[in-house]
Amino acid sequence: TRSQLLDTEFQPTVTAMCQTGRMNIRVNFNQSFVGAVHARGHNKDYRRPPCMIAGDGSNNITLSVDLFAMPDSHDFCGIVVNNRTDERSLSIAVRIHKTLELADDKFYVITCGNTKYRNARNETSLVSLRLLDGTRRVQEAIFGHNYTLRAEISPVDGAYGFRVKSCLGFDTDNHNVTIIDERGCPDKAKFITKFVYNRNAGTAEATLSAFRFSDTQKQLHLQCEIVLCKESCGEPVCYGDDASSNFAVSKGQIIPREEEAVLHAGTSVFVLSPGDTPLLQPLCDDGAVHPGWLLWLAIALGILLLIMFIINVFLCSAMTCSCARTEIIEKEPSIIEDYDPYRSWHGSQYGSRYSLNGKPGYTSGGSTMNSTRSISTNSDHYAIVHSRPGSRYSGPAHKQHHHHHRGPPSNIGSHYSAK
Incomplete structure (x- = not known):
């Protein structure tokens, strides 16, 4: 009988009825059945008597399972409860052999409460x-x-x-x-x-x-x-x-x-x-x-976040206004600086700040176009020269200080020579 069942395709038909807290599962076979039907859980098989029944050679078999057994109860067979819909589901295995697991075994999930x-x-x-x-x-x-x-x-x-x-x-x-x-x-x-x-x-x-x-x-x-x-x-x-x-x-x-x-x-x-x-x-x-x-804690945190947001908006607005009011203030030139030859004519023969050998000259705080001062590069003494139109001085010919009264203003710059 077992060989005949293996020779033909194994096609059980499963029906179920749920009533008064029990799931009654009926399995019909195309030939006599000597295998087993048992409940299955998560990575676990329930092969104890309340959850398993063995075939006796007939063409049908019925398994009755308690839908409301507690998980720690002996009658519990792995019923899964959907708390939202109150549906109860059970996984079962229909095995050709009572103890062996074969490739042709069939597995089903049955749900009570068609909701x-x-x-x-x-x-x-x-x-x-x-x-x-x-x-x-x-x-x-x-x-x-x-x-x-x-x-x-x-x-x-x-x-x-x-x-x-x-x-x-x-x-x-x-x-x-x-x-x-x-x-x-x-x-x-x-x-x-x-x-x-x-x-x-x-x-x-x-x-x-x-x-x-x-x-x-x-x-x-x-x-x-x-x-x-x-x-x-x-x-x-x-x-x-x-x-x-x-x-x-x-x-x-x-x-x-x-x-x-x-x-x-x-x-x-x-x-x-x-x-x-x-x-x-x-x-x-x-x-x-x-x-x-938890509700009051959420409300308090929401109020704190709102206060922090308002403070951040205020600070950002204040910084933006401060930056907008900041301007680069340029110093207005004075009348004297407009005529300062050292400011406008660098390197020219008219009032050059630099000596001929490239060393910086002495800048007079009150210099005008009428008087200039320079530092002699060959002497440790300051030479104060008052220039007049047409006057020329050579550096080595005058080694002493000359004191002259300031003459009339000259429109032509002085010429200096330095070694």
Whole structure:
């Protein structure tokens, strides 16, 4: 039999049904099966009895897995929970041999809670079920307190309406109770009210009184079916409703509409007695900032940054104004400097500052065109010469100081010779 299975192509068919906290996986084979089906986790295989079943030679096999087993429990088989949609997924392996791993083995991922559909705008819409205290989602409820059970479709396209039906409450010990029947009416009026629909917002809300099955089992699981209809599903007329209705239907009946699809949504909460110690950390999806001091710290830092920005703008503006007012002030020339021959005629024969041999001459602070002073390069004495028109002096012929009264101004510069 095993050789025949290997000779033919191995093509198992897998179907699954999720109900009351368990995933029932059925695998059909094209021939008798003597291998094994087991759950798989992240880099880990679960081959213990709650997560594995061996083939007995028949053409089908069924594996039942606990969807709500805790990770430290013996019944945990690697269920992965999507906290946003409450979907639960399981990876399984269908192996030809009970102990060996072969290349023809098949692997599948099964998800409980079909919470997605393609809307008229070709977008993926999600269906969710949440228990709310006001606008805040809760994971821990107080026994006997009222909460809002909200079913929601997001995003809403307006092409599909929906109706909530077949809601169950159950625990991990297989205790279960129907709270909304298949018509969408409350089955246990003391637990839950009728759903009120808001088509524009894509929500349906009912008031639920928190309950549990025993004092020892505090975790409560809620699961509902969401029916999609073209345009509108209508609302059920339940027992106790007002007799007036827009539709001629009898009480206890639903308005007939063509159902396009049925989705499943669920949520889980811990139901505590008043005064019990919380088992979980509070959720932070209510739109508020947690912890509270973080908001004030962010505000303080924002104010400090704003002050620093204002100071920087002020300083930059002040520096810009200071630079704009700075000008290069040039000294205005005096009347004497306009006629200073040493300033304008460097190297010329008229009042040259430099001696012929290239050594600098003596600059007189009060020199004009009428008098010049030079330093003799061949003597340690200063020679002060008053020039007159036509007068010439040779350096070596005058080795002593000559004292003359300043004569009339000369328009012609003096000639000096130096060796």
